[in-house]
Amino acid sequence: MTDTATDTARGTVVETTATTGTPHPLALGFRATAKTITPVEPEPAASGHTVLHTRNLNVDYGQFRAVRDVSFDVHQHEITALIGPSGCGKTTVLRCYNRMNDLIEGARVTGTIEYHGVDLYGEKVDAVEVRRRIGMVFQKPNPFPKSIYDNVAYGPRVAGQRKGLGEVVENSLVKAALWDEVKDRLSDSAFELSGGQQQRLCIARAIAVDPDVLLMDEPCSALDPIATARIEDLMQEIKQEYTIIIVTHNMQQAARVSDMTAFFTAEVHSENDNRTGILVECDHTDVIFSNPSDERTENYVTGRFG
């Protein structure tokens, strides 16, 4: 873990805010002006700079604690995989990063999540702006009931962009490795695509708003091995530009694509059979799969459990 990098980044942010007197561009709370100013890129930093700094994260749904005391860092231009058995809170943690849990009534997030040193759950933070910077690809491909073009153009459009949409759509589809398959039928319904194509369309849709981070919630679980391989290749290509967190049930996938792996497991409360997710360890992927420090991790990755 590179706590020093984070601290440096955080220090910089505080200083900038104090000296200039204007809100730091990453302070996200100014939706009214956000459409007129060009988004400022995150502070240039060496590779390995911490993008998402999570400390003592708890998530509760009403009386039920879904995730307890999760702490780990996600670094820029790396792929971080969240693995673990069902019900261990991987998806719940993932959905904290783009404030998706806000949409669930009774969900409460406590602890610290800092995005480039800025508190993601700070008072002035606008969840809508967060989601433009931290995009998401869902478990089941969920294209909109619109044309292929309109699906990709949707994000830029809601962000207020009217010009140059064609270019954005083309670039996003190229990056998502879908352009050659759909360039002649952009006005067809997205539902006419195969499952794998639909998921790549959803990736194109997510990257069309030029996010900084991509959250992928089991993006291949509904796809066949060939479509899965295409998406894995794609992730390797786009990680030069994005920071990716992927939740996966597939350990081979985590081993193949990720730089870092976080292993989660569930504590079962014997009194009511509720499960609370905890993070066992987060380390370099090769360490997790060859020489993990926790016995539970070893049992899981060697297939003795789960």
Add this chain to the structure above:
Amino acid sequence: MVTRLIDSRSRSAIAASIQGRRIDTGGLLFRSLLQSALVLTLVILAVLLVSVFADGWSQIGGRLGEFLSGTLRSQSKDAELGVHQGIYGSLWIAVSVAVLAFPIGIGAAIYMEEYAPRNRFTSFIEVNIRNLAGVPSVVYGLLGLAMLVNGDIFGLDRLTGGRSTLSAGITLAVLVLPIVIITSGEALRAVPNSLREGAYGVGATRWEMIRTQALPYAAPGILTGTLLSMARAVGEAAPLILVGAVTGRLGDNPALLDLGALSERFTALPIVITSWTQQSGRDTGFAAAAAGAIVVLLVFVLIMNSAAIGLRNRFEKKRG
């Protein structure tokens, strides 16, 4: 690969076990019950249509133009007897429902489904709206009488002109409001969550998500529900009697688009039908006139429903 069959005795045993011709009596009985339910419905409808057309033929076949432009008369032989005043009333009642009940009802439904928190208070409100949808229409007629005609509250009679088309339209708009809210709410609830999340995921605000995803997806359902409620409003007679629909003689015969007559005394097709049926006791010619008016009302509702189906198909096509 060598194909090896089992011996013929075992094979015939297997054949016997999978070739059984069991007669599924329960299933057949159930199916014929369902079929007869459908047939019965169709027969009743056919009898109704045929008899209404046959009875009303002397009016709608012989003198359709005069019948459509004529007015309420005391003699069925009167050359100016017709349903024009009824069409005027029903048309503007339908318009009032569209203008008042649709935006308010759909708006309330969007708020309930998309914005309001789910707690005891909101579920209490929801139960009450469902109950309101079941309140007899006469009760709404009483409400219209007190508020819009007598002006007991807020002095609204000055606005509506008392016993007028406008009072009738507002009363029926209030009558169908709960139905519009319930059907629109159900259509919105059927919008898949993945669609909402997809929109939020690329940075849509709640309003943008509703406008670009939830409403277009729910549009066919909302449309079906609202237009069914309009058909119901157009067919209501009881509340109109309380609001003061004219059953006997009505002086004015306003042109269909004459907005000035909205605050005048009025009648409507269901009232015309009721009134003429009652009068057929003393003047048998009114029976044919009532049947003719029924045909006009049926065509009126048919036009509205076809418009609804056409629009719905267009929305559904868009939905993909």
